[in-house]
Amino acid sequence: MATETEDAHDEGHHLPAVEDWPRGFGEASWWPFVTAAGAGGIYVGVALFLMGFGDTNIVPVVYGQATLVGAVGLFLVGLYGWLYHAFVSHFWQRGTDEHSASKLQWGMIAFLGSEVATFSGGFVYFFFIRSGPSWPPGELPPLLGSLVLINTAILIASSVTLHLAHGAIRKNNRGRFIGLLGLTLLLGIVFIGGQVYEYYEFIAHEGFTLTTGIIGSAFYGLTGLHGLHVTMGAVLLGIVFVRSLLGQYSADRHVSVTTASMYWHFVDAVWILLVVVLYVGAEIGGGAV
Known part of the structure; x- marks a missing residue:
């Protein structure tokens, strides 16, 4: 045997x-x-x-x-x-063992805990340089423009649509689930494109690059780290979306939808904190040229 x-x-x-x-x-x-x-x-x-x-x-x-x-x-x-x-x-x-599903959800929570530590290191670095004698940096371009506000609205909207999609599959409404999940994925891709375009504007037109003093390393380090996480989240949502088209989810079988949603809501929350601390915080007290 x-x-x-x-x-x-x-x-x-x-x-x-x-x-x-x-x-x-x-x-x-x-x-x-x-x-x-x-x-x-x-x-x-x-x-x-x-x-x-x-x-x-x-x-x-x-x-x-x-x-x-x-x-x-x-x-x-x-x-x-x-x-x-x-x-x-x-x-x-x-x-559909709920106990095993709960273990995987707690595993995602533990993973997100490590991500909190990762982003916290970047925020500590930014607060450190902001409290130093070299602040405000004279080379800093205007960060808080219409593009970042639009991008923020897009990412918040994607969290809303994903939440509604998650609720739809819990009710076994597969058509609504697939539609809202596809919209979430589209919004996420648009956000990534918006961040790439923002980088292009700063680098090509403002001369603000990764090597532009300590503020350049802080800005691109934090936003780039977040962009990497959003990209990974989009990959996760893409996999979930393809599987949803194959009919692999139901009211009893959706643990990967739950864990992917937890991750996506996390990166959305981090972005809001980034906007408040980095974009708004960098402009408060001067430094924009």
Whole structure:
């Protein structure tokens, strides 16, 4: 008689520690570690990229660029494998154990707790430079314009539509769920495009870049980190949207909708805090030119 581990290998998963993973949600895997390695590589790539600028040029800029590309690729591959084996594989053969679903939701809460620590480090850095003698920076362009206000309204609207979509699938209204989820994804993509356009305006027309003093590193570091998280959120919503088109959600089966919603609402809340602290806070007290 085949063992539980052998059965998992026969399914083609080839993942470790089968007996330690909550039943009904795939098997324990190495994918979270692959994803974490890719995320860590992104920070290393940014550091190498910054080390390539200035008079010292400690390392060639291309090292940072290559590391970033490889790290982002590794991160996306790990994220795909993690989501596929945890949620997608053998979807209809699973039960609807609320206890196991609760464990995954608490796992997302724990992950978001680590994200709070990550963003807090960036905010502490901004508060530190803002309280220093070099503030206000004379090179700072006007940050609080119509573009950021429109982008903020778009992201808030996406949280509303996602909340309504989540409520629709809880009521088994799949048509309304798919429509609102698709609208949420569209709004998220528009927001990302708006942030890219904002970067273009600042860099090409204002000369405000990542190397424009300490305020440049703070601004692009915080907004870039948030943009990366929104992009990852859009990938998650895209996967959920495709699965919704395949009919994989119902009032009893929507744990990945719940966890993706938790993540999306989190990045929306962080953006509002960024606007208040970074955009508004940077202009209060002068410094805009």
